[in-house]
Amino acid sequence: MKIKEFQDYLKEKNIDLALFFNNERIKDTSFSYFTQIPPSANVNAVLIIPNSKAPYLLVSILELNIAKKISKVKEIRKLNSLKEIKGKTIGLNYNSITLNRLKSIKKEIKTKFVDVSEKVSELRAIKTEEEIILLKKSCEISSLIMRKAINFCSSSKTEIEVKEFIENEIKKLNLEPSFTPIVASGKNSANPHHISENKKLKGFTIIDLGVKCKNYCSDTTRTIYIGRPSKKEIKDYNKVLKIQEESIRSKEVKASKLYLKAKKVLGKNFIHSLGHGIGIEIHERPDLNEISKEKLTNNMVYTIEPGIYDKYGIRIEDIVLNKKILTNIDKELMIKR
Amino acid sequence: MKIKEFQDYLKEKNIDLALFFNNERIKDTSFSYFTQIPPSANVNAVLIIPNSKAPYLLVSILELNIAKKISKVKEIRKLNSLKEIKGKTIGLNYNSITLNRLKSIKKEIKTKFVDVSEKVSELRAIKTEEEIILLKKSCEISSLIMRKAINFCSSSKTEIEVKEFIENEIKKLNLEPSFTPIVASGKNSANPHHISENKKLKGFTIIDLGVKCKNYCSDTTRTIYIGRPSKKEIKDYNKVLKIQEESIRSKEVKASKLYLKAKKVLGKNFIHSLGHGIGIEIHERPDLNEISKEKLTNNMVYTIEPGIYDKYGIRIEDIVLNKKILTNIDKELMIKR
Numbered sequence: 001m002k003i004k005e006f007q008d009y010l011k012e013k014n015i016d017l018a019l020f021f022n023n024e025r026i027k028d029t030s031f032s033y034f035t036q037i038p039p040s041a042n043v044n045a046v047l048i049i050p051n052s053k054a055p056y057l058l059v060s061i062l063e064l065n066i067a068k069k070i071s072k073v074k075e076i077r078k079l080n081s082l083k084e085i086k087g088k089t090i091g092l093n094y095n096s097i098t099l100n101r102l103k104s105i106k107k108e109i110k111t112k113f114v115d116v117s118e119k120v121s122e123l124r125a126i127k128t129e130e131e132i133i134l135l136k137k138s139c140e141i142s143s144l145i146m147r148k149a150i151n152f153c154s155s156s157k158t159e160i161e162v163k164e165f166i167e168n169e170i171k172k173l174n175l176e177p178s179f180t181p182i183v184a185s186g187k188n189s190a191n192p193h194h195i196s197e198n199k200k201l202k203g204f205t206i207i208d209l210g211v212k213c214k215n216y217c218s219d220t221t222r223t224i225y226i227g228r229p230s231k232k233e234i235k236d237y238n239k240v241l242k243i244q245e246e247s248i249r250s251k252e253v254k255a256s257k258l259y260l261k262a263k264k265v266l267g268k269n270f271i272h273s274l275g276h277g278i279g280i281e282i283h284e285r286p287d288l289n290e291i292s293k294e295k296l297t298n299n300m301v302y303t304i305e306p307g308i309y310d311k312y313g314i315r316i317e318d319i320v321l322n323k324k325i326l327t328n329i330d331k332e333l334m335i336k337r
Numbered sequence: 338m339k340i341k342e343f344q345d346y347l348k349e350k351n352i353d354l355a356l357f358f359n360n361e362r363i364k365d366t367s368f369s370y371f372t373q374i375p376p377s378a379n380v381n382a383v384l385i386i387p388n389s390k391a392p393y394l395l396v397s398i399l400e401l402n403i404a405k406k407i408s409k410v411k412e413i414r415k416l417n418s419l420k421e422i423k424g425k426t427i428g429l430n431y432n433s434i435t436l437n438r439l440k441s442i443k444k445e446i447k448t449k450f451v452d453v454s455e456k457v458s459e460l461r462a463i464k465t466e467e468e469i470i471l472l473k474k475s476c477e478i479s480s481l482i483m484r485k486a487i488n489f490c491s492s493s494k495t496e497i498e499v500k501e502f503i504e505n506e507i508k509k510l511n512l513e514p515s516f517t518p519i520v521a522s523g524k525n526s527a528n529p530h531h532i533s534e535n536k537k538l539k540g541f542t543i544i545d546l547g548v549k550c551k552n553y554c555s556d557t558t559r560t561i562y563i564g565r566p567s568k569k570e571i572k573d574y575n576k577v578l579k580i581q582e583e584s585i586r587s588k589e590v591k592a593s594k595l596y597l598k599a600k601k602v603l604g605k606n607f608i609h610s611l612g613h614g615i616g617i618e619i620h621e622r623p624d625l626n627e628i629s630k631e632k633l634t635n636n637m638v639y640t641i642e643p644g645i646y647d648k649y650g651i652r653i654e655d656i657v658l659n660k661k662i663l664t665n666i667d668k669e670l671m672i673k674r
Contacts, residue, residue, distance in 0.1 A: 024620065026363065026433075042516070042530070061608055065528045092436075096363075099431035099439060100454060117437060179379070191402045193379070271398055283361065 001033055001131065002123045003055055009119050010051035016087030018116050020047040021101065028096040029281045030120045036072040038215050039280075040176065043067055046079060050087075058082075082108040091116035125277055125285040126299045131216065132321065135279070135301050138178075138213035139319050139326035142220050145169045146329045149207055154336055155226050159183040159196035166209050178210035178217035178282050185226065189313035192272055201226040204233065204312040210282065217282045219303055220327040221317035224334040237314055237333045239265065240306050244316045244331075247274060247304045249323060255292040262306045263290070269310045275303040278319060298322055338370055338468065339460045340392055346456050347388035353424030355453050357384040358438065365433040366618045367457045373409040375552050376617075377513065380404055383416060387424075395419075419445040428453035462614055462622040463636045468553065469658065472616070472638050475515075475550035476656050476663035479557050482506045483666050486544055491673055492563050496520040496533035503546050515547035515554035515619050522563065526650035529609055538563040541570065541649040547619065554619045556640055557664040558654035561671040574651055574670045576602065577643050581653045581668075584611060584641045586660055592629040599643045600627070606645040614639045615656060635659055 010018060022031040027039040031047050035057065044060035045067060056075035059067040067076055082105065092102070094115040102113070127135065145166060152165050166181040184194035185205040194206075205226055210219040223237065243265045252258045259274040273289035276282075278301055286294035286302055296302070299322065307315030319326045347355060359368040364376040372394065374380050381397035382404060393412035396404040404413055419442065429439070431452040439450070464472065482503060489502050503518040521531035522542040531543075542563055547556040560574065580602045589595045596611040610626035613619075615638055623631035623639055633639070636659065644652030656663045 025618075026435075040517070041532070062530045066530060066532055094436035094440075097436055098363075099429075099434055099436065099452065102436060103431075115436065180377070193399045193403060195378070195403055281362075 001036075001128055003034060003049060005123055006034075006049060006116075006120065007051050010049070010091060010116075013114075015051060015089045015091045015114060015116070017048055017050040017085070018091030018093075019085070019105075020049075020093055021045075021097065021105075022047070026096055026098060026101070028093055029284075030093050030096070030117075030124070032215060032280050033120075033124055034073065036215060037067060037070055038212075041066060041070065044079070046082070047073060048085060085109055087111060089114060093117045093120060095121070121285045124279060125294075126297065127279065127301050127321075131279065132299070132301070134214050134216040135218070135319070135321070136326055138211055138216045138218035139220070140328070141173065141175065141211050141213060142209060142218040143328045145211070146207065146209060146220055146222055146327075149209065150222060150224055150329075150334060153201055153205060153207075153224060153226065155201055158198050158200055159185055159188065160198050162201070162207065163196040166207075170211050173211075175211045175213065178212045178219060182206065182208035182221075184313065186312065189223070190309045190311060192307065192309060192313065192315070203227055203229075204237075204314055206313055206315055208315070208317065215280050217278050217280070218319060218327070219278055219282060219317065220319065220329065221305055221307075221315045222329055222331075222334075223314045223316060224336060226336050229333070229335060233312070234333060236308060240308060240314045240316055241331055241333075243306050244304055244318070247306065248318065248320050248325060253295045253297070255286050255288045255294040255296055256290055258296070259288050259290055259292065266306055266308050269308040270306060271309055272305075272307065275305050275317075275320075277302045301326070338373075338465055340371060340386060342460055343371075343386060343453075343457065344388050347386070347428060347453075350451075352388060352426045352428045352451060352453070354385055354387040354422070355428030355430075356422070356442075357386070357430055358382075358434065358442075359384070363433055363435060363438070365430055366621075367430050367433070367454075367461070369552060369617050370457075370461055371410065373552060374404060374407055375549075378403060378407065381416070383419070384410060385422060422446055424448060426451060430454045430457060432458070458622045461616060462631075463634065464616065464638050464658075468616065469636070469638070471551050471553040472555070472656070472658070473663055475548055475553045475555035476557070477665070478510065478512065478548050478550060479546060479555040480665040482548065483544065483546060483557055483559055483664075486546065487559060487561055487666075487671060490538055490542060490544075490561060490563065492538055495535050495537055496522055496525065497535050499538070499544065500533040503544075507548050510548075512548045512550065515549045515556060519543065519545035519558075521650065523649065526560070527646045527648060529644065529646060529650065529652070540564055540566075541574075541651055543650055543652055545652070545654065552617050554615050554617070555656060555664070556615055556619060556654065557656065557666065558642055558644075558652045559666055559668075559671075560651045560653060561673060563673050566670070566672060570649070571670060573645065577645060577651045577653055578668055578670075580643050581641055581655070584643065585655065585657050585662060590632045590634070592623050592625045592631040592633055593627055595633070596625050596627055596629065603643055603645050606647045607643060608646055609642075609644065612640040612642050612654075612657075638663070 020031040058079035208221040305317030357368040395416035612625040642654030
């Protein structure tokens with residue numbers, strides 16, 4: 001993905017080449033972005049992107065065969081040492097290089113290092129056509145599973161049962177979840193990152209799930225009601241729904257301003273960001289929060305997920321591309337017994 | 338675990354306090370070591386260990402409830418900013434702090450930072466009694482599942498079927514694997530980190546699996562034979578087995594020398610280390626390879642896993658504590674049809 005654009009940047013900045021290190025401890029998702037080797041493959045390798053020649057991979061002998069099978073970067077050699085890598089100025093992804101890693105790199109390569117993380121995350125924020133196809137597919141599958149999960153819910157089911165139902169549906173498709181599904185009911189729904197319990201569903205029930213489709217994540221949330229909602233509960237739900245839909249359609253391009261509009265409506269019980277970019281990582285640029293400097297532009301793919309958390313929680317989350325929703329699940333309050 | 342010992346070190350080195358950062362991108366297993374919050378919980382938090390007072394946690398509001406439920410460090414507050422943290426000299430784990438993370442920490446805390454990674458990994462290499470109980474339990478479960486998996490194997494089963502059998506057995510016990518199980522048969526066994534294929538078992542078949550038991554990993558490998566092994570194959574198997582058993586019992590304390598003894602016997606087809614420490618991480622100190630500076634001492638827990646890889650692969654791996662094997666699975670060549 002966008003190797004050419006990245007090389008243009010390296011040339012412009014007089015950076016001879018850039019290195020992306022991936023290992024089981026520190027997985028560099030930008031390594032995965034350029035090579036399409038999934039983080040879960042646990043490949044120990046270095047991706048070298050020179051500013052004009054073809055990129056290549058140095059891979060640990062233990063994963064050489066796997067890398068040859070799955071990498072999009074096709075020139076692959078055995079990783080022995082970094083000493084063969086030469087350049088007056090070398091770019092590194094400072095988002096994923098630890099202090100001790102830099103120390104050990106410097107022992108092998110005596111040169112000047114510069115940070116290229118800003119540029120890579122900027123390139124990744126605007127999706128290519130190929131990525132958009134994968135993200136649409138990923139959203140389609142998540143929507144299907146969400147509809148099934150909602151159908152499965154009832155007052156006789158527990159949080160854990162619904163969570164496991166979702167995990168099994170994902171497994172049946174031979175896919176991986178992009179995170180552990182969240183099923184949070186009643187009081188537990190007030191806890192945005194609740195871990196499911198052996199507790200029967202009652203009242204507002206938040207279901208938050210996503211799958212990975214060829215490395216590309218999806219992420220969607222619905223809140224349904226088990227039992228009879230009070231007028232206040234219905235009003236709260238519709239308040240979240242209204243600002244969610246307005247945020248999606250809004251012509252506001254500044255991410256921070258879009259967040260602040262939602263914050264103004266939802267008040268102190270809105271305790272997280274309005275959304276986040278999504279791609280190879282479940283959370284990537286652009287951030288939609290108060291301190292964000294991002295502008296929302298064409299071909300960015302991000303979530304819009306306002307929520308309120310007090311005695312109960314309500315969150316509604318869709319994935320958005322060019323002001324259109326990629327996830328496809330009903331949004332009126334679904335009431336079940 | 339060993340917070341007191343770590344605080345003694347901080348005092349001795351005139352370090353006022355140490356910080357351990359954990360977030361979904363960079364998971365610091367030393368954060369998990371001290372708090373016992375599993376890496377999979379995706380908790381965004383900072384652990385503060387002052388050199389004499391009680392340690393405490395600052396946790397993102399989104400995971401505050403989870404942290405309160407599962408953390409062994411009981412003083413927990415909401416994470417707002419790092420500005421409240423004061424100290425003339427502050428320790429950081431340079432194994433898991435990225436260059437950009439350090440930059441952002443330095444914006445909030447203006448002080449001197451030093452690396453404490455060496456000390457933490459050294460403390461973690463010698464297991465406490467509590468850790469040994471968990472590691473023994475983890476090894477016991479892995480052994481049970483390995484015996485079942487071997488029983489399940491036959492010439493009519495595929496690599497993927499055996500891999501999924503193992504994953505299901507782990508799931509039935511409500512546990513997580515410590516890595517994706519490896520099932521590699523025939524030619525594929527020559528690839529140490531093979532990803533299972535839809536291919537029937539034939540010839541040497543390597544099974545490598547592990548589970549996590551309350552955060553503590555196990556890791557064991559057996560090689561069985563499907564069909565009729567040749568004399569050369571039986572000889573090769575017994576060569577690996579002999580050096581495995583000798584390495585376990587050896588009185589050699591230098592890890593590098595122990596590796597070199599095995600290398601001398603197995604030759605160029607032995608392409609990885611002789612073993613690795615194991616605990617909260619699947620690979621931690623001590624390393625048993627050529628460049629290791631480790632001494633093997635009492636209460637270290639590590640794998641011994643010699644192997645050869647040519648037209649086929651053979652690997653036998655057990656977990657060892659004080660020269661005794663914690664995993665419990667037969668080792669004579671098991672031949673199945």
